[in-house]
Amino acid sequence: MKPVKDKISRRVADTSPSGIRKFFEMVLGTPGVLSLGVGEPDFVTPKPFIDRAIRELGEGMTSYTSNYGLLELREAISDYTVNRLKGPRYDPKKEILVTIGVSEAVDICMRSILDPGDEVIMVDPCYVSYLPMVTMAGGVPKLVHSSIENGFKITPEDIESAITPKTKAIILGYPANPTGASFSRNELIAISEIADSKDIIVISDEIYCRLTYTGPHTVFSSLSGMKDRTIYLNGLSKAYAMTGWRVGYACGNAEIIEAMMKVHQYSIMCAPIMGQFAAIEALKNGWSEMERMVASYAMRRRLILDGIKKIGLKCHEPEGAFYVFPSIKETGLSSDEFCRRLLTEEKVVVVPGSAFGACGEGHIRLCYAASINTINSALKKIKEFLNRI
Numbered sequence: 001m002k003p004v005k006d007k008i009s010r011r012v013a014d015t016s017p018s019g020i021r022k023f024f025e026m027v028l029g030t031p032g033v034l035s036l037g038v039g040e041p042d043f044v045t046p047k048p049f050i051d052r053a054i055r056e057l058g059e060g061m062t063s064y065t066s067n068y069g070l071l072e073l074r075e076a077i078s079d080y081t082v083n084r085l086k087g088p089r090y091d092p093k094k095e096i097l098v099t100i101g102v103s104e105a106v107d108i109c110m111r112s113i114l115d116p117g118d119e120v121i122m123v124d125p126c127y128v129s130y131l132p133m134v135t136m137a138g139g140v141p142k143l144v145h146s147s148i149e150n151g152f153k154i155t156p157e158d159i160e161s162a163i164t165p166k167t168k169a170i171i172l173g174y175p176a177n178p179t180g181a182s183f184s185r186n187e188l189i190a191i192s193e194i195a196d197s198k199d200i201i202v203i204s205d206e207i208y209c210r211l212t213y214t215g216p217h218t219v220f221s222s223l224s225g226m227k228d229r230t231i232y233l234n235g236l237s238k239a240y241a242m243t244g245w246r247v248g249y250a251c252g253n254a255e256i257i258e259a260m261m262k263v264h265q266y267s268i269m270c271a272p273i274m275g276q277f278a279a280i281e282a283l284k285n286g287w288s289e290m291e292r293m294v295a296s297y298a299m300r301r302r303l304i305l306d307g308i309k310k311i312g313l314k315c316h317e318p319e320g321a322f323y324v325f326p327s328i329k330e331t332g333l334s335s336d337e338f339c340r341r342l343l344t345e346e347k348v349v350v351v352p353g354s355a356f357g358a359c360g361e362g363h364i365r366l367c368y369a370a371s372i373n374t375i376n377s378a379l380k381k382i383k384e385f386l387n388r389i
């Protein structure tokens with residue numbers, strides 16, 4: 001047999017493993033590490049959501065569900081989108097698909113709309129899965145550069161100049177991982193006008209929509225003429241502290257949702273039934289639990305921003321999510337080297353900005369969904385590290 005590496009598809013072999021994972025693996029099993037690395041709530045899933053899942057399991061609800069997801073959950077998603085998020089009304093029967101987190105939704109969305117060579121515009125730096133999901137689906141990512149100077153935002157002018165005859169879609173993620181950047185309603189309207197005039201699909205990942213601190217969140221598909229053009233992605237992982245339950249959803253034009261359902265049907269079948277029941281409870285009755293957690297993130301956001309300012313690192317004020325993305329350019333170290341040394345010398349985990357794209361170089365991502373003690377101790381150690389190098 002030829003070497004095994006020759007048996008692996010070029011597409012997969014050419015994709016780098018996630019730069020975030022690499023750091024988690026290094027940390028596993030290292031005692032006494034302070035982590036601001038994982039992008040995950042530090043809350044346990046609220047008890048009423050867990051209880052609902054346990055109750056349903058106890059009553060024998062252990063089967064597959066409809067490929068689209070439980071109808072009760074799709075109805076809850078539809079009502080929640082309109083009543084709580086001021087989004088458009090999606091038909092639970094044909095415009096909503098329940099997925100295994102937004103992760104699966106991004107994947108099947110790309111596989112459903114892209115033909116080989118089709119281009120997808122995205123900002124650099126951005127969430128780690130956007131680029132590989134495009135290339136693995138045979139598409140071509142078109143990166144638009146951003147920086148701390150423009151608040152890490154993609155502008156309508158950037159989009160215009162990235163558009164070619166091959167452009168199929170743009171993926172927006174706001175508030176963003178890793179930068180926390182978000183868009184005002186007017187900024188989104190300007191983007192929607194280009195999408196409309198150039199006839200491109202907008203994939204809008206709004207998983208952090210409840211974690212906003214500086215102004216209201218606008219659901220992209222609620223903008224005039226955008227409902228049919230947008231594939232709206234959201235999920236329970238972040239705002240409802242439900243990462244392990246693996247529930248997300250995609251909403252959009254019935255034909256696109258049907259196409260995504262085909263890929264989902266053959267590769268996944270359905271999201272796990274217990275996660276779907278817990279999600280129903282969260283969306284119907286979990287608003288105050290969610291607000292309690294968001295208030296706590298808002299307080300910790302202030303704490304970490306003040307701490308970073310005191311240390312003397314330049315940092316964009318994030319509008320949402322639970323990350324800060326300060327610059328470490330003045331240290332002269334690459335972000336990878338900075339993070340490795342911070343881990344080995346101070347036992348503090350943060351993620352190198354380069355994991356999110358070339359424009360993330362010179363930055364580090366700190367997740368503040370960690371205890372106040374952990375945040376304070378980690379900041380103290382970062383300060384000691386900076387003083388020493």
Ligand SMILES: Cc1ncc(COP(=O)(O)O)c(C=O)c1O
Pocket residue numbers: 039100101102103104127173176177205207235236237243246247248
């Ligand atoms: C911007 C963004 N989108 C999607 C995801 C995936 O979330 P999940 O698959 O848990 O719904 C994440 C997780 O970190 C994220 O930050």
